[in-house]
Amino acid sequence: MESISIEGTPKTPTVEFNSNNGKIEIKGRSIPENSIEFYKPLVDWLDEYAASPKENTEVNIQLEYFNTSSSKCILDVFKKLEVIHKDGHSVNINWFFEEDDEDMLEAGEDYQSIIKIPFKMIEIEEE
Amino acid sequence: MAFDFEEWYNNLTKYxxxxxxxxxxxxxxxxxxxxxxxxxxxxxGLDKKKVKRAYNATVEALQNLFHHSITKPDGEQYNKFGAFCFRLHHDNLDIITGNYVMFDIVPILRDRMNQINLLDEDEVKELYKKILSNEEFSDKGGGGLGMVDIAKRTGSKLQYAFFEFDEKYSFFELKVNV
Structure with a gap:
């Protein structure tokens, strides 16, 4: 299957979904008015990937901002990953947040409490 | 007297x-x-944390306008019409939006905001999580989370007012403090 590579814009994140090495990255700002339109191809890709995932899937989420409609879509992405994890494959989510950004840490913890996948909270220095 | 947008906007942005x-x-x-x-x-010169919170609330406030604002019943004929402003007094930032709404949704909006305002900070966070994990998307693409998110991020009560325009339209003012 093909990998997905999308360059970020002021309202949408940089996306790298790599089917060859099982590395999944969403980075930047996710504040589009219509998040479903943006995330649907990503969720569909994960559906296909779930059929024959890599032994280890590493997920890196590093968001500066995300709006509420994205928050629901990001949960949909995590739910697809949860299925892969439940099927006995290794999935690890790294949730990056800037130092002192308690809101972003809390957002990660919210997902961690909903989704049954190992989460790692990683603090990064401000750019 | 019917609501006058220009008068409201001039007063709002005076100071x-x-x-x-x-x-x-x-x-x-x-x-x-x-x-x-x-x-x-x-x-x-607001500190970075405040800027982040204010920006987040602004994203939600403006996208609320994008999803829910309607035309201005008098004057300019845009499909969607709205107003937005920041007021800064010392370190206190007010984020204010205004838009027309159909008169019949006023009680629904009022109830929703009153319910959110009754909650303390922890309860708002719990409600947010509950809606995030349960609620379906509305037909406008919003997750029904916008107002709760604004309250959660700012820690502010939703200060609102409705002004009657005519029997069909009202004007909705929403203010939060960061």
Whole structure:
């Protein structure tokens, strides 16, 4: 299957979904008015990937901002990953947040409490 | 007396206003306004944490306008019309939006905001999580989370007012403090 590579814009994140090495990255700002339109191809890709995932899937989420409609879509992405994890494959989510950004840490913890996948909270220095 | 938008907007932006916009609401205008708003927040030397919270609340507030604003019943004939402003007094930032709504949804909005305002900070966070994990998307693409998110991020009560325009339309003012 093909990998997905999308360059970020002021309202949408940089996306790298790599089917060859099982590395999944969403980075930047996710504040589009219509998040479903943006995330649907990503969720569909994960559906296909779930059929024959890599032994280890590493997920890196590093968001500066995300709006509420994205928050629901990001949960949909995590739910697809949860299925892969439940099927006995290794999935690890790294949730990056800037130092002192308690809101972003809390957002990660919210997902961690909903989704049954190992989460790692990683603090990064401000750019 | 019927609501007069120009009078409302002039009064709103008379003092302490560091950023304002009124007019058509489109996706492009939301993008541009967000860029300008972020630049203004940094320009006024607010600390980074406050800028982040204010920016987040601004994203939700402007996208609420994008999803829910309607035409201005008098004057300019835009599909969606709305107003937005930042007022800064010392370190206190008010984020204010205004838009027309159909008269019949006023009680629904009022109930929703009153319910949120009754909750303390922890209860707002719990409600947010509950809606995030349960609620379906509305037909406008919003997750029903916008108002709760604004309350959660700002820790502020939703201060609102409705002004009657005629038997069909009301004007909705929403203010939060960061």
């Amino acid at each position: 302490d206003t560091i950023f304002k916009y009124s007019g058509e609401i489109t996706s492009e205008i939301v993008t541009k306004t967000l860029d300008d708003a972020e630049a203004i927040l940094f320009e006024y």
